[in-house]
Amino acid sequence: MKKGIGFGIFLLAWIGLMLTACTTPPASREGTATRWEGTVEAILPDGLQVSGRLVRWTGQTQILGDLQVGARVEVEGAPADGAWNATMIRVQSSGGSVAGTAGGTMVSPLPTPILQMEFKGVVEEVLPNGYRIGGRTVMVTATTRVEGPIAVGTFVEVKGVLQPDGTILAFRIHVED
The missing domain is CATH 2.40.50.140 (Nucleic acid-binding proteins)
Incomplete structure (x- = not known):
């Protein structure tokens, strides 16, 4: 019985490693x-x-x-x-x-030129992957630099890239005084 459990754990770990290797760049x-x-x-x-x-x-x-x-x-x-x-x-x-x-x-050569945006506004809503700021949907990722605590009512400056769907992908959000 113990051998079967040990083999099952080994097999699950091996499958997890294989799935990770499919999307993670090799070291x-x-x-x-x-x-x-x-x-x-x-x-x-x-x-x-x-x-x-x-x-x-x-x-x-x-x-x-x-x-x-x-x-x-x-x-x-x-x-x-x-x-x-x-x-x-x-x-x-x-x-x-x-x-x-x-x-x-x-x-x-390169994709269509990218429109960079910079604007200031009040945070109106916290979304699952970003914020609603000044009437615009602003998305954040792991690479977005967020400077200061952000909450509804906070006045911020956003720097980002306009996406095809009209959202803004922020590369920096800075809380303004």
Whole structure:
């Protein structure tokens, strides 16, 4: 009986490790190239947030397919300075294959220019993933820098990126005096 329980615990731990490996970038030394998959959580001015990790792009990064929040992507790159510097980002279709033209690739330099926003307002409501500030929905992620305690009625300054759905993805929220 004890052998069966021990094997069951081992099997559950092994399955958990395998599931984590599917979405977590492998631990690589800085500068060592690697490839991993994840889900786009946010489109930022200089990159993406993919499954909790910051992925930076440059003018040299190849982007295959149409990037959007919620898309599954395969990232090739190397870790550097707490983020991943992407050399290639492939958007996967719903069937799991790489999106693109009949030839297999659709290369674009960078996605559509991103509109950065900065505004001040009063926090009207606390939402599950953000706030309602000055009549606007402001989303926060693990990479959002929140400076000061935020509550309903607090006057804040927001810096962020306008998303396609009209929400603002904040990269900084600062409590104003």
